[in-house]
Amino acid sequence: MSAPFESAWGKLARHARIARAYASIGIVRRAQFRMEFFSQVVMDLVFYGVHVLLFEFLYRHVDSVAGWSLADVRVFLGWLFLSDAFMMVWMSHAWMLPEDLKNGNLDSVRTRPVQPAFLYMFQKFSLEACVNMLIALGWLAWAVQAHPRGFHATDLPLFAWCALLCCMGRAAIMALFATVEFVFVNGELSRVLNLLAVDVNDHPLDVYGRRGRAFLLYFLPLGAMNYAAASIWLGKCGTLEALLLSLFVPALLVGAFMLFARMFRHYESAMS
Numbered sequence: 001m002s003a004p005f006e007s008a009w010g011k012l013a014r015h016a017r018i019a020r021a022y023a024s025i026g027i028v029r030r031a032q033f034r035m036e037f038f039s040q041v042v043m044d045l046v047f048y049g050v051h052v053l054l055f056e057f058l059y060r061h062v063d064s065v066a067g068w069s070l071a072d073v074r075v076f077l078g079w080l081f082l083s084d085a086f087m088m089v090w091m092s093h094a095w096m097l098p099e100d101l102k103n104g105n106l107d108s109v110r111t112r113p114v115q116p117a118f119l120y121m122f123q124k125f126s127l128e129a130c131v132n133m134l135i136a137l138g139w140l141a142w143a144v145q146a147h148p149r150g151f152h153a154t155d156l157p158l159f160a161w162c163a164l165l166c167c168m169g170r171a172a173i174m175a176l177f178a179t180v181e182f183v184f185v186n187g188e189l190s191r192v193l194n195l196l197a198v199d200v201n202d203h204p205l206d207v208y209g210r211r212g213r214a215f216l217l218y219f220l221p222l223g224a225m226n227y228a229a230a231s232i233w234l235g236k237c238g239t240l241e242a243l244l245l246s247l248f249v250p251a252l253l254v255g256a257f258m259l260f261a262r263m264f265r266h267y268e269s270a271m272s
Helices: 004-033 034-058 069-092 092-103 116-121 128-147 155-182 189-201 205-219 228-234 241-266
Strands: none
Touching: 004 116, 004 228, 034 069, 034 128, 069 092, 069 128, 069 155, 069 189, 069 241, 092 155, 092 189, 116 155, 116 205, 155 189, 155 228, 155 241, 189 205, 205 228, 228 241
16 A cells, blocks of 8 residues: 555545544534524425425426426435535534634634644534435435436446535535635625525526536536536436536535635634
8 A cells, every 4th residue: 555545545534533523512512402403404494395396386387497307306406405405414614704714713723734624614513404414315315216217226326426426516615615705804705605606506507508507517616516416317418528527526626625725824813
């Protein structure tokens, strides 16, 4: 086994241990606030229900929207819910970055050699969001099975890869948008951009046309959060583009985390 591989494996194991510690802390914290636990679950269920009802009513009047049938959109929503649940489970603390940066509360993130974007944004594990993750997976499993494409045992590796793409895409976008806070302190632009991303990604990007889809998928790139996985799973993109997206989303994640680390060098501690 080569030294570089051992180093990479050691870093991965270190981050896994930190994630486990975050999860333990999050479980203890949420177990002490039961009302907050249930209110968070209910709020996210309302979010899912609004999206489902919107498209169910819409498709009572049309058969297809930009080439997407009702069965297609149900699967698309499954990937959207999965991406959102992942964010709520692991990355909800990213919403606190504007305040923490302004108040100089990021000293603990200076810890090395852990990746700063991971150390900061993954620190607030949400137990209640795990319930929403189960609901999202349940909806996705039902939508996939009910779709004319169907689901077979041989599809399991592709399904797992698409789920991983959803999580990587969401983490990449949140880290990428967080970097603007280091330039525009107290601008809260990361929150605005994330809300924009949610609004754009709650329907298939094909509604924006070919150029709009390309821009939102590869240049902005909001479609990395859930549209990429949905289009690959449903075969909305060709084999070549599916391979391209399978490389693009992980590269985007690595690039966004590296950019966050680089921008973090400009952070000034409250103790400075």
